[in-house]
Amino acid sequence: MTDPGPAAEPARSYHGQPVIKEPVWTWEIPCYFFTGGLAGASAGLAYLSERRGNEVLARRAWAAALVGATASPILLISDLGRPARFLNMLRMFKVTSPMSVGSWILAAQGASTGLVALHAWSGRLARPAALARPAAALLGLPLSTYTAALVANTAVPVWHESRGLLPFVFGAGAALSAGAAAVAVTPPRHAAPARRLALLGAACELGAKELMERRLGELGEPYRQGPASTLGHVARACIAAGAAVLATRGASSRAAAVAGGVLLGTGALSARWSVFKAGFGSASDPRYVVGAQRERIAAGQTPGAARTAPRVASPRSELGSPATAS
Amino acid sequence: MKLETIAWPGSYGDQAKPRMGFFTDTSVCIGCKACEVACKEWNQIPMSVQGFTGHSYDNTIDLGANSWRHVAFIEQRKPVDADGDGSLSQVAARASLAEDQGLATYQEGDGIRWLMASDVCKHCTEAACLEVCPTGALFRTEYGTVVVQEDVCNGCGYCVPACPFGVLDQRQDDGRVWKCTLCYDRLKDEKEPACAQACPTNSIQYGELGELREGAEHRLAQLQHAGQREARLYLADDDDGVGGASAFFLLLDEPEVYGLPPDPVDSRRELGSIWAATAAAALALGAGLVAAALGGRR
Amino acid sequence: MGSNMAEQHPVGFQWVIEAKERGAKVIHVDPRFTRTSAMADRHVQIRAGSDIAFLGGVVNYIFERDAWFREYVQHYTNGPVILKPDFQDTEDASGFFSGWNSEHSAYQIDTWGYNKSTGEATAGKSEQQADVSGEQAHGAHGMKLSAGQPPDIDDSMQDERCILQMVRRHFSRYTPEMVAETCGCSAEEFLEVARALCENSGRERTSAIVYSVGWTQHTTGVQNIRAASIVQMLLGNVGRPGGGILALRGHANIQGSTDIPTLYNILPGYIPMPHPQSHPTLDTFVELNGPDTGAWGNLRPYIVSLLKAWWGDAATEDNDFCFDYLPRINGDHSHYAMMLKMLDGGVKGMLCVGQNPTVGSANSKLIRLALAKLDWLVVRDFQPTESALFWQDSPEHESGEVRASDIQTEVFFLPAAAHTEKDGTYTNTQRLLQWHHKACEPPGDARSDLHWIYHLGKAIRAKLADSEDPRDRPIREVTWDYPVHGPHDEPDAEHVLQEISGRRPDGSFLESYDELLPDGSTTCGSWIHCGIYKDGVNQAARKKPHSEQNWIAHEWGWAWPKDTRMIYNRSSADPEGRPWSERKRYVWWDGDAGRWTGLGDSPDFPPEKEPGYRPSRRAKKMEAIAGDKPYILHPDGRAWLYVPTGLVDGPLPTHYEPQESPFSNPLYAQQQNPTRQVFHRPENPYNPTDGEQGAGVYPFVLSTYRLTEHHTSGAMSRTVPYLAELQPEFFCEVSPQLAAERGLEHGGWATIVTARQAVEARVLVTDRIKPLHVQGRAMHLVGAPYHWGGVGIVTGDSANELLPLALDNNVHISEYKVATCDIRPGRRPRGQARLALVEDYRRRAGVKS
Ligand SMILES: Nc1nc2c(c(=O)[nH]1)N[C@H]1C(S)=C(S)[C@@H](COP(=O)(O)OP(=O)(O)OC[C@H]3O[C@@H](n4cnc5c(=O)[nH]c(N)nc54)[C@H](O)[C@@H]3O)O[C@H]1N2
Ligand SMILES: Nc1nc2c(c(=O)[nH]1)N[C@H]1C(S)=C(S)[C@@H](COP(=O)(O)OP(=O)(O)OC[C@H]3O[C@@H](n4cnc5c(=O)[nH]c(N)nc54)[C@H](O)[C@@H]3O)O[C@H]1N2
Numbered sequence A: 001m002t003d004p005g006p007a008a009e010p011a012r013s014y015h016g017q018p019v020i021k022e023p024v025w026t027w028e029i030p031c032y033f034f035t036g037g038l039a040g041a042s043a044g045l046a047y048l049s050e051r052r053g054n055e056v057l058a059r060r061a062w063a064a065a066l067v068g069a070t071a072s073p074i075l076l077i078s079d080l081g082r083p084a085r086f087l088n089m090l091r092m093f094k095v096t097s098p099m100s101v102g103s104w105i106l107a108a109q110g111a112s113t114g115l116v117a118l119h120a121w122s123g124r125l126a127r128p129a130a131l132a133r134p135a136a137a138l139l140g141l142p143l144s145t146y147t148a149a150l151v152a153n154t155a156v157p158v159w160h161e162s163r164g165l166l167p168f169v170f171g172a173g174a175a176l177s178a179g180a181a182a183v184a185v186t187p188p189r190h191a192a193p194a195r196r197l198a199l200l201g202a203a204c205e206l207g208a209k210e211l212m213e214r215r216l217g218e219l220g221e222p223y224r225q226g227p228a229s230t231l232g233h234v235a236r237a238c239i240a241a242g243a244a245v246l247a248t249r250g251a252s253s254r255a256a257a258v259a260g261g262v263l264l265g266t267g268a269l270s271a272r273w274s275v276f277k278a279g280f281g282s283a284s285d286p287r288y289v290v291g292a293q294r295e296r297i298a299a300g301q302t303p304g305a306a307r308t309a310p311r312v313a314s315p316r317s318e319l320g321s322p323a324t325a326s
Numbered sequence B: 001m002k003l004e005t006i007a008w009p010g011s012y013g014d015q016a017k018p019r020m021g022f023f024t025d026t027s028v029c030i031g032c033k034a035c036e037v038a039c040k041e042w043n044q045i046p047m048s049v050q051g052f053t054g055h056s057y058d059n060t061i062d063l064g065a066n067s068w069r070h071v072a073f074i075e076q077r078k079p080v081d082a083d084g085d086g087s088l089s090q091v092a093a094r095a096s097l098a099e100d101q102g103l104a105t106y107q108e109g110d111g112i113r114w115l116m117a118s119d120v121c122k123h124c125t126e127a128a129c130l131e132v133c134p135t136g137a138l139f140r141t142e143y144g145t146v147v148v149q150e151d152v153c154n155g156c157g158y159c160v161p162a163c164p165f166g167v168l169d170q171r172q173d174d175g176r177v178w179k180c181t182l183c184y185d186r187l188k189d190e191k192e193p194a195c196a197q198a199c200p201t202n203s204i205q206y207g208e209l210g211e212l213r214e215g216a217e218h219r220l221a222q223l224q225h226a227g228q229r230e231a232r233l234y235l236a237d238d239d240d241g242v243g244g245a246s247a248f249f250l251l252l253d254e255p256e257v258y259g260l261p262p263d264p265v266d267s268r269r270e271l272g273s274i275w276a277a278t279a280a281a282a283l284a285l286g287a288g289l290v291a292a293a294l295g296g297r298r
Numbered sequence C: 001m002g003s004n005m006a007e008q009h010p011v012g013f014q015w016v017i018e019a020k021e022r023g024a025k026v027i028h029v030d031p032r033f034t035r036t037s038a039m040a041d042r043h044v045q046i047r048a049g050s051d052i053a054f055l056g057g058v059v060n061y062i063f064e065r066d067a068w069f070r071e072y073v074q075h076y077t078n079g080p081v082i083l084k085p086d087f088q089d090t091e092d093a094s095g096f097f098s099g100w101n102s103e104h105s106a107y108q109i110d111t112w113g114y115n116k117s118t119g120e121a122t123a124g125k126s127e128q129q130a131d132v133s134g135e136q137a138h139g140a141h142g143m144k145l146s147a148g149q150p151p152d153i154d155d156s157m158q159d160e161r162c163i164l165q166m167v168r169r170h171f172s173r174y175t176p177e178m179v180a181e182t183c184g185c186s187a188e189e190f191l192e193v194a195r196a197l198c199e200n201s202g203r204e205r206t207s208a209i210v211y212s213v214g215w216t217q218h219t220t221g222v223q224n225i226r227a228a229s230i231v232q233m234l235l236g237n238v239g240r241p242g243g244g245i246l247a248l249r250g251h252a253n254i255q256g257s258t259d260i261p262t263l264y265n266i267l268p269g270y271i272p273m274p275h276p277q278s279h280p281t282l283d284t285f286v287e288l289n290g291p292d293t294g295a296w297g298n299l300r301p302y303i304v305s306l307l308k309a310w311w312g313d314a315a316t317e318d319n320d321f322c323f324d325y326l327p328r329i330n331g332d333h334s335h336y337a338m339m340l341k342m343l344d345g346g347v348k349g350m351l352c353v354g355q356n357p358t359v360g361s362a363n364s365k366l367i368r369l370a371l372a373k374l375d376w377l378v379v380r381d382f383q384p385t386e387s388a389l390f391w392q393d394s395p396e397h398e399s400g401e402v403r404a405s406d407i408q409t410e411v412f413f414l415p416a417a418a419h420t421e422k423d424g425t426y427t428n429t430q431r432l433l434q435w436h437h438k439a440c441e442p443p444g445d446a447r448s449d450l451h452w453i454y455h456l457g458k459a460i461r462a463k464l465a466d467s468e469d470p471r472d473r474p475i476r477e478v479t480w481d482y483p484v485h486g487p488h489d490e491p492d493a494e495h496v497l498q499e500i501s502g503r504r505p506d507g508s509f510l511e512s513y514d515e516l517l518p519d520g521s522t523t524c525g526s527w528i529h530c531g532i533y534k535d536g537v538n539q540a541a542r543k544k545p546h547s548e549q550n551w552i553a554h555e556w557g558w559a560w561p562k563d564t565r566m567i568y569n570r571s572s573a574d575p576e577g578r579p580w581s582e583r584k585r586y587v588w589w590d591g592d593a594g595r596w597t598g599l600g601d602s603p604d605f606p607p608e609k610e611p612g613y614r615p616s617r618r619a620k621k622m623e624a625i626a627g628d629k630p631y632i633l634h635p636d637g638r639a640w641l642y643v644p645t646g647l648v649d650g651p652l653p654t655h656y657e658p659q660e661s662p663f664s665n666p667l668y669a670q671q672q673n674p675t676r677q678v679f680h681r682p683e684n685p686y687n688p689t690d691g692e693q694g695a696g697v698y699p700f701v702l703s704t705y706r707l708t709e710h711h712t713s714g715a716m717s718r719t720v721p722y723l724a725e726l727q728p729e730f731f732c733e734v735s736p737q738l739a740a741e742r743g744l745e746h747g748g749w750a751t752i753v754t755a756r757q758a759v760e761a762r763v764l765v766t767d768r769i770k771p772l773h774v775q776g777r778a779m780h781l782v783g784a785p786y787h788w789g790g791v792g793i794v795t796g797d798s799a800n801e802l803l804p805l806a807l808d809n810n811v812h813i814s815e816y817k818v819a820t821c822d823i824r825p826g827r828r829p830r831g832q833a834r835l836a837l838v839e840d841y842r843r844r845a846g847v848k849s
């Protein structure tokens, strides 16, 4: 609560206070990262399975997409400071705001998925539903990855500095989630594509996240501390275990498939959560914010925002003070 | 000198007003906090008692939803610097004298300085907060400033981590985000912002940005001339990471000492690459899906 | 020195910054490194209570370097005046001046006068002997001198007994080494300041000294300022632009409430309050209080015009203009004297208007015990303060010493209007009056103080309307007829200002106090303010911006006397009336026009008196002031390096230790100011001082002060949300060394203990407080702002619980700035245990309780 006093203070921060603000987002947001990815990739899986004639898998994947697409806006709205004003999200479309772009994607993808579901249950609106199927699948792709853009496009070092890899981590996570969900609810003999997706996603997720954390170097410390680290371990363990179970017994045992699916799903969610939490850790410690910037300056990539050399040759001849300059 | 922002003056046509801003000269700030109080009074900001922090005389802690001005207090032992001004070398002389007399534990020969600086939203030329706001609640005014429309903001919170200066924050009981408006309402009445008007030493100078920048260069030159080698302008240039700002500062030490980022960048500058990576990842996901669904058995 | 201007006078401090930017060197001499120090070129840390040693050192330095301004000193000060042969300095009598009466603990001042001056020292000289409290020193305005000329003068200033030589000798032991030893700064630091002052004084340059309560709140308060006066007079820094001694006053309008006083011992315009025995008639009053010469030679017209303003037609030549109606002063009725009397059951009721004494006054517990002895108490304030609620909540309630049901005092709370809710004036530090207009109506039942006092007066008068009792006549006959307006019959404040300004016999407004007459034909409520309504215009309400006039800004507000912006400005010219230098010209003699002229200020001198004017032997009043004597309020027209009359503790400043000090007086055998007021009683125990048994129990120096963020007792800031949050908790400031020594944790809690009480405060460990090396030992300071109390948005223990009553006897100000204490980590014990802790300390220190 208090710093150790001026004498002991590390010189180069303001009483150890953060330079940027931690996000105000709460638990809904990492859940949404998960459900958005689930909805997005599931729609793709469903659509492609359908095209391949795997109706059993397709129906279940559509259902997963529907669950994801329904949960996502609920989570998002509930996180808003003013939930009643959620429609303001659609007041404009702004490419500079991944959240704006994402809201439209989510809205469109959700509507498409909804249409597909409606048609599936009631048989009505067949023609629009026919268009909605590929639309949901296609929109599902950016829906799965834009959330990475959303967090990368902030001042939070651990997010911003991994902007190149984070979308791949999230994309892989989406694949993993969709595969895991489908595997868990589909009889193993119909679930081969889902298993493949889950295992592919798992591999990519583990690899991409590992790569991302390494590339961050010192900035990646928040991933190795506190809740982000714990969640990271949980994620890795669950994903590895889930993948192992799935790879070995997933095709043969329903129980193993369910267990593997649940483990992978938990892993995917934990991984999202770990990214989320690492952002907080990175924002709250001025070392990361200032450190990265100081490095840039030291490397000569940028002069920084301060300058000691005046742009005039000499001070104004007439002496005046700021106190009375008008 | 380029002062234009993306939406100003262009989108205002002849409604555009000169770009207004603050030059905060911290070398004359006496830490009276009149700016903090005047801002709260004028804008009817809720009280926020934080308790005793031990951060020197700063019990406000930082900028946030309920503090749109924040005065920082930094106590420093000033190392004896032979190149410094006269009084410092005298300090050095005293130091050795003190040592001779065995008094080193008491007057240690170190000078001390107490920096005070009033911080505020920078009203960046390239304002990340404004760019990321999905609702358009944050907008660029005809004065080139950045303001939250409180009737539009839905509290999505995106602007909060987007601001490279940690200015914006959400008000707990209200859900929306709040920050300095550069007294948009007062500007419209051709009044000076409340904080600047209250500042007794004119540490906060309000005016047309172009003129402020010119004055600031002279002030910097004056201080450098007087041996204040550590004096520097912060955010006074177009070529920094936020394209300069309407509120810029004269500091007497590195920005981070005041809790300011040394190289703030509007994240939008990387947005192209971010979108590219996002699209690539989406395609990769597509490819993965196709591979998973079409490869191997049904 | 002794002022934290940036924090306590931030708006005025902009001009210091302005001066600094223009090249002025700003030096801050203070026991702490404050926001003022942060802006200064140089901060010199000294031990609290050692300023006379420091300034005495400067005086000594000035003599050593021969840096004094000979012409100025010779013509404008009393340096050349020869003193009585039987005067003895402290240097000769180990810390006492001649005339010490140890039985009465007071001085008899017969020997202090100018040599061969036959007249009595005025203003209660005789009372001074009779009344050991030194009561009648108040309002002393000099002595009788024929023709305004001290009888024995040596213009060469070589005579052993001339004042200049006396001053030189008095301070000759105040060497740089002695300064370092006493003040705890290094000799080099001291020398830097002394050198800077001397180098920046003389014909071409001037230096100003700023002080506030860091100087006054000592048992040597008045002499601190006297020491500065000596420095400034020797250097010729008074009455000249950029010079002077600036007393930064306290509460907004504390200056106004001194000029038209809320004080018990003076009448408006510094006219002394009459004494029952010595002043039976107006004639004796004028005879004893007014010197014959100088501006005070006109005391009669001043007081007669005042009496006419108060009693109007009832005041006639025959009844001495109702002089008998004035109250008489028969003792010390200053704040603490009153509180002690109250404690002894001698006061029935109290009107507490604009004060919060249970937080603002020293020894809070004593104050509360005293209030509890009242029958009734009226508090007029914005909201119930600690003083209004003393009966229901206090540390004594917490400890169980007192229960609300035991307190019989009936407390009335009346809501008061704030300054924004009423018309009136503020008098600033520099005697400048500014009118403020009401901005909005007071809320609810809140009324202005003027409204309350006026209608209270009317109610009392109505009650006494039929009284035959002669003692009620002053009230029945007083002029009490201000026009009222508005729904609540608000009296017209401008009308009051008109009465203060004064009228001619024909009812027109007076121009200046020169027009006042002794025959009762003029009225004037305060002679120094005469002319503030001249030409029927509220001069204080003029608000022409400085940008539209020259820097003297004569059309902004109005300054007493006669709208003089710089007092004694005749001394900005040399004896012949020429500016000392072009750079520093201000007021000078225009021979062709035959008058004083200048940059635009009103000359503080008879406008047509030529520099060469010499009074005749019979001259009186202003006629007796020569053309080269600028200090017209003194009977000799000179500034006083040495004060022959008016002070109870000596004509020259002398270093004494504070009442409580961890050190012995390095200069004199006499430890403390011998005339200080102390009250030895169980409610007011003192910590032992250095040399006494048990002094080590309270080893540290405690000093109290203010913060920008709060105002005095906090009643106006702890109750305001935006101010309360800025400094939400009572804290103390200590050095890292003391923190280490006592195990105090930054951000944690500490308990500060004196013989009076124990309080708890958060700890701010800071390099801004440095231990000093004094007399071969470490001196640790515990700094404590005094703004907290039990009521408000933020609350906390009050620093004044810790302090004793120890007063300067000239003005009865309390030594808030120094005491001794101990400090220990952790929060204080609660309830009974708190008392036990204090008691334990007392026992160890041998303090009787
Ligand atoms: N913000 C604010 N402004 C105020 C007030 C307030 O409460 N808050 N109060 C008003 C009032 S009533 C008054 S009287 C004035 C007082 O104004 P100041 O006199 O400036 O107030 P203080 O802080 O009490 O004391 C001033 C300084 O004296 C120093 N000091 C203490 N002892 C000594 C000593 O022995 N020698 C020297 N040289 N310095 C010493 C203290 O360290 C402190 O920095 O301020 C007025 N202005
Ligand atoms: N330890 C310590 N004690 C000190 C000092 C110190 O430095 N150290 N400084 C001393 C000094 S310099 C001072 S001036 C005193 C101040 O001590 P106090 O005068 O006792 O304290 P204030 O809080 O100023 O009290 C003023 C009260 O007047 C009320 N008030 C304001 N305006 C009006 C008005 O127009 N009408 C009425 N009726 N009420 C009004 C306010 O609300 C407040 O309650 O403290 C002294 N005590």
Ligand code: SF4
Binding pocket: B121, B122, B123, B124, B126, B127, B128, B129, B130, B146, B162, B163, B164, B165, B166, B167, B168, B179
């Ligand atoms: S400082 Fe932050 S809140 Fe202010 S305009 Fe810039 S980005 Fe927006």
Ligand code: SF4
Binding pocket: B132, B133, B134, B135, B136, B137, B138, B148, B152, B153, B154, B155, B156, B157, B158, B159, B160, B176, B177
């Ligand atoms: S919280 Fe409000 S102002 Fe900030 S980005 Fe969201 S809608 Fe815009």
Ligand code: SF4
Binding pocket: B038, B039, B040, B042, B043, B068, B069, B120, B179, B180, B181, B182, B183, B184, B193, B194, B195, B196
């Ligand atoms: S410009 Fe207005 S809103 Fe902004 S800090 Fe100043 S007073 Fe507050």
Ligand code: SF4
Binding pocket: B028, B029, B030, B031, B032, B033, B034, B035, B036, B071, B116, B117, B118, B198, B199, B200, B201, B202, B203, B204
């Ligand atoms: S009002 Fe001015 S001097 Fe006071 S703290 Fe704010 S910026 Fe500094």
Ligand code: SF4
Binding pocket: C008, C009, C010, C011, C012, C252
């Ligand atoms: S509070 Fe009022 S009197 Fe005091 S400095 Fe501020 S403006 Fe001046």
Ligand SMILES: [Mo]
Binding pocket: C213, C249, C250, C251, C254
């Ligand atoms: Mo005061």
